[in-house]
Amino acid sequence: MIDRRPPLSSLYEFAPWGPVLRLLLAGYPEIRPDGSARVAGRIGRTGWSLWLPGGMSSERPAAVEHVQRALARGGVEEVAFSAEIQPTGRTTLRLVWPCPAVEPAIGYPDLGVLVLVDGSVPEPWRRLPDPVPGAVPAPSVDLELLERTLREQMPDAIGATEEEIAAAEARLGVTLPDELKVFYRVTRARWEDWGDNYEAADRTSTAGDYDACDLESLNSVEPGTRHSCWNLDGKDAVVTPPDAAVQGLAGSPGWIVFGSNGGDEIAVDLTPGPGGHLGQVILVDHERSLGAELVADSFTDLVLGRTREQPRGRHEGLPAVAEVGGDGDGDLATVRAAAHPALEVLSIAAGDGAPFSLAPLTGLPRLRTLTADPGTLADPLEIAELTGLEFLELGPQEWRVLLDAGAVPRSLSAAAVRERGQDRGTVVAVANELLALWNRPLIEETVLEGELLPEA
Structure with missing residues (x-):
């Protein structure tokens, strides 16, 4: 201590x-x-x-x-x-x-999550977009109508040059959609072009209901720019359903942000989901850490006010995420019922039944997170057979078994000692032993x- x-x-x-x-x-x-x-x-x-x-x-x-x-x-x-x-x-x-090695718990007085590998983030934040070789622009794309509408809306706008557009593409490493190029040929959306004439600047820096940025400010949505925490997001999984318009990601080099509504970012999507279109317009909600929402099938639709919504490409149920035990109506009765090749996250909750064996989980290719209430594991040493774990949350007694046997999985990037109902002194002592194994700063x-x- x-x-x-x-x-x-x-x-x-x-x-x-x-x-x-x-x-x-x-x-x-x-x-x-x-x-x-x-x-x-x-x-x-x-x-x-x-x-x-x-x-x-x-x-x-x-x-x-x-x-x-x-x-x-x-x-x-x-x-x-x-x-x-x-x-x-x-x-x-x-x-x-x-x-510095502890990520505070959110909404609970618990100790928090031990970040064993400095700078590590949960797997959803490392997920890259799936290839979309068959993606095509939406049928609603109409470059002539788009340009005519924009010039009617912004007759005094100053457009960007081809050289300026090419420089933005080189900086981003992508080819901008033709619709976005049309927009910037009509207006380069620079407030400084108008000096103190804020009304003109505002009038020539809009795309639909959103404030547009200039070419120099175009950027892609990097996962690191969105908040992530192991305590919540390490227990989450991202799945893109077969009909999803937007891939369930924290970010993508193909999400090109061109504006905002004052809080959320608006972007064209060059890596759409299987049900989406190349160049569709999506909203990246600043209050959410994963996924994005479809706003319009095309930039043309956005400017003409033809917007629509589709739920973000995110899924929090079987088979990727499962809970065993407990008293909830949706809980599974056995670990074997949860075992599935697609299982990524398993939580074991305390209930009235006997402790669970983890043997059915051995060899599952995607299992990366396991959380278990104190007293719910028949043999904590079975965890040693789960070689792909990156996040593990156990009670202090279960951690004690692993520590004494030298069986703490070295694949872990983060860990938590389940504190609710446990002695804080014991929790801190176990936590510091875990931090010491990774040569991380200790809790004071x-x-x-x-x-x-x-x-x-």
Whole structure:
């Protein structure tokens, strides 16, 4: 255990934490058989994850504000904490400080995900577009109508030269669709062409209902520009159905962004799905990390207002993703029922049945993520036979078995120690052993003891 104290002196005393812990005790504490209670949470400089009375409150309590001010003074983004509170009021409080090798959990007070390989991302963010040798432009493409409509809409626009268009293609490494070339021959969409005449600049920098960018700002959607996290996206899978217009990707060198609506990006698609058209127009939602939505079959349709929608090429069900056990209506009863050559992600939830064997998973070619609640595995050492895992989430006892046997899969890029209902000290100790195997920075923890007495 490492105890490093950043300049947060007020948070290294037990008393300032008392109001936060009392709030949590009044909410949804975990009560142990011996009458002790466990609470946990995360507080960051701009947000918090606390199960308060009435649920996840959007109003910031004064106790949380005090912690946030201390974090801001110390230049620390957030602190995760847990507390064991005895019936006598005797309390052990554990503070876990940010670690560059830990990706914080989203929406939970858990420790987070251990990033064992620096810079690694889940497989969907490494997925390249499938070839589309038979893709053709939509029948609605009409270059003459498009140019005539654009010139009527922007009679005073200044067009780009052929040399400027060729330079953009060379920079992007693609041949722009003819429709997009027509657009930029009509207007090069440069605001600086109009000085202080903002009305003219706005009028000559639009494509349908979207603000267009100039040629120098055209860019492709790189997966790294979209948010990804192992805790959520490592448990997701991307599948492009046979009739999908858009491939279910985080990004593609063929998604050429030419504008936005102020938040989302609008792009022409040179790598469409099997049901799409070359040069179709898609929307890349800034609030989503995977996939894109069809807006129009062609740029011509976009300018003429003939837009339509098709759900993004994304699928989160069998056979790529499966859950075994638990009490949900859609859960499978056995691991064997989930075993399928296309299975990528398997979650095993605690239920009333006996622990599961992982033997049916051996040899599955695409299995990359396994998560299992504590106590759900008949033999954790069977994990050693799953040679393609990149993300593994287990309880501390299951990790202990693998660590003691030297059987932690070396194929992993990320891992998590399932914390809900587990002792935070044990979780941190196991997590640091895993980080040490990959020579990653260790988690720093501070332990405080105090009395959580009733308020006067």
